[in-house]
Amino acid sequence: MILHHHPFLAPCRFVRLALAEHALEVDLVSEPFWEARESFVAVNPGLTLPMGYDHGRGPLIGATVLMEYLDERYGAGRPRHRLMPSDPFQRAEVRRLVEWFLVKFEEEVAGPFVTERILKVEIPNRHGGGAPDSRALRVARENIVGHMHYLGSIASARNWLAGEQFSFADLAAGAALSVIDYLGEAPWDADPAVKTWYQRLKSRPAFRPLLSDRARLVHPAPHYADLDF
Amino acid sequence: MILHHHPFLAPCRFVRLALAEHALEVDLVSEPFWEARESFVAVNPGLTLPMGYDHGRGPLIGATVLMEYLDERYGAGRPRHRLMPSDPFQRAEVRRLVEWFLVKFEEEVAGPFVTERILKVEIPNRHGGGAPDSRALRVARENIVGHMHYLGSIASARNWLAGEQFSFADLAAGAALSVIDYLGEAPWDADPAVKTWYQRLKSRPAFRPLLSDRARLVHPAPHYADLDF
Numbered sequence: 001m002i003l004h005h006h007p008f009l010a011p012c013r014f015v016r017l018a019l020a021e022h023a024l025e026v027d028l029v030s031e032p033f034w035e036a037r038e039s040f041v042a043v044n045p046g047l048t049l050p051m052g053y054d055h056g057r058g059p060l061i062g063a064t065v066l067m068e069y070l071d072e073r074y075g076a077g078r079p080r081h082r083l084m085p086s087d088p089f090q091r092a093e094v095r096r097l098v099e100w101f102l103v104k105f106e107e108e109v110a111g112p113f114v115t116e117r118i119l120k121v122e123i124p125n126r127h128g129g130g131a132p133d134s135r136a137l138r139v140a141r142e143n144i145v146g147h148m149h150y151l152g153s154i155a156s157a158r159n160w161l162a163g164e165q166f167s168f169a170d171l172a173a174g175a176a177l178s179v180i181d182y183l184g185e186a187p188w189d190a191d192p193a194v195k196t197w198y199q200r201l202k203s204r205p206a207f208r209p210l211l212s213d214r215a216r217l218v219h220p221a222p223h224y225a226d227l228d229f
Numbered sequence: 230m231i232l233h234h235h236p237f238l239a240p241c242r243f244v245r246l247a248l249a250e251h252a253l254e255v256d257l258v259s260e261p262f263w264e265a266r267e268s269f270v271a272v273n274p275g276l277t278l279p280m281g282y283d284h285g286r287g288p289l290i291g292a293t294v295l296m297e298y299l300d301e302r303y304g305a306g307r308p309r310h311r312l313m314p315s316d317p318f319q320r321a322e323v324r325r326l327v328e329w330f331l332v333k334f335e336e337e338v339a340g341p342f343v344t345e346r347i348l349k350v351e352i353p354n355r356h357g358g359g360a361p362d363s364r365a366l367r368v369a370r371e372n373i374v375g376h377m378h379y380l381g382s383i384a385s386a387r388n389w390l391a392g393e394q395f396s397f398a399d400l401a402a403g404a405a406l407s408v409i410d411y412l413g414e415a416p417w418d419a420d421p422a423v424k425t426w427y428q429r430l431k432s433r434p435a436f437r438p439l440l441s442d443r444a445r446l447v448h449p450a451p452h453y454a455d456l457d458f
Contacts, residue, residue: 045379046329046333048325057318058318058321059321060318060321061321061325062324062325062328064293064324064328065321065324065325065328068297068320068321068324069317069320069321072317072320073317088298088301088302089286089287089289091297091298091301092287092288092289092290092294092297092298095291095293095294095297096277096290096291096294099291099293099294100275103332104275150274
């Protein structure tokens with residue numbers, strides 16, 4: 001598979017994790033979406049990342065589109081390790097949580113952090129780069145508190161986030177937290193259940209490539225790659 | 230099925246259309262989400278609408294969660310009228326367009342129109358109601374132009390929006406346009422292909438209940454219920 005992505009966008013990290021959990025090889029293409037390259041806009045007018053091609057066919061545009069595709073195409077072959085449960089109401093819960101982390105948490109927390117602290121440094125001024133908006137960062141730091149409590153309430157009540165079974169929901173939440181953790185903005189002391197859950201996730205082999213990502217001008221928090229933090 | 234909804238939110242209309250196309254009966258519950266009723270928050274902390282229960286089981290939270298559930302549970306039984314194609318890349322295109330209309334178009338166009346012109350009239354001031362924000366309306370009126378052109382480009386190139394086959398993508402776009410049409414904000418002259426496509430959609434029996442919805446204090450545009458407008 002070919003994946004157009006940005007290494008610090010949570011929805012892109014989510015799909016990289018899902019590909020790795022399925023043991024699928026991927027060619028990553030860093031896409032400077034702010035440049036709106038003509039050939040990219042032509043197939044993807046919303047400039048949505050991630051975007052994938054499988055066996056030369058596609059495009060597959062957007063994280064949940066890729067999730068459903070991966071599960072339909074490659075999930076059935078690994079029933080014991082499938083990331084989408086078989087019960088329809090459990091599936092609904094996985095999808096609800098994936099949307100929670102890739103849309104709501106992204107809008108309220110991860111998106112603003114990544115935009116202000118990583119993208120704006122990387123993007124030239126003429127394309128919208130520049131100084132971070134301290135108000136947006138302050139709001140994201142306020143928003144994360146409620147989200148950590150919510151995540152804690154489900155992490156402590158269940159084995160994995162959507163229930164007994166490890167699922168796409170864990171990957172979505174983990175992808176979102178990982179970019180915040182890179183920036184040293186994850187309040188791990190807020191809830192021990194969240195930290196324990198994230199440690200289990202972080203020690204999976206699929207997570208390893210994310211831990212060696214480096215932003216061009218922004219260093220990771222010192223503990224970013226530590227499994228025991 | 231029981232559906233907690235608001236009659237003028239496009240994602241709720243999308244699910245009502247999908248239920249009607251599947252010939253499923255539904256008990257509608259109008260949910261004053263701005264009140265954050267305790268029993269509603271307890272199962273649905275994001276206050277997301279629509280939310281459904283099927284045969285007493287659930288909750289099924291969010292429009293795309295409900296879409297996938299309906300297709301998995303009831304789609305296979307109607308292969309010739311299924312709203313999700315069988316080809317995996319066609320499915321990806323349906324899902325991409327559903328997300329386009331229920332997330333992107335909703336954020337940029339339908340959401341602001343409904344919030345400013347319907348919800349703020351209905352919601353008490355203490356819960357965030359009040360006078361419409363004329364700047365938000367101006368931005369939505371600017372945003373709709375590009376969207377109508379994009380919709381026109383796909384409506385004129387394909388039989389239905391996602392391809393040959395009628396699909397959830399048509400319901401998502403139709404639901405979003407219908408609330409704008411109610412408010413007289415749909416620029417039908419912008420693209421004849423969009424108007425022709427919408428007329429075909431509007432004349433389907435599943436659409437009829439939406440055409441008799443009335444907002445509490447806001448009258449529909451005169452042509453709202455006309456099939457030939």
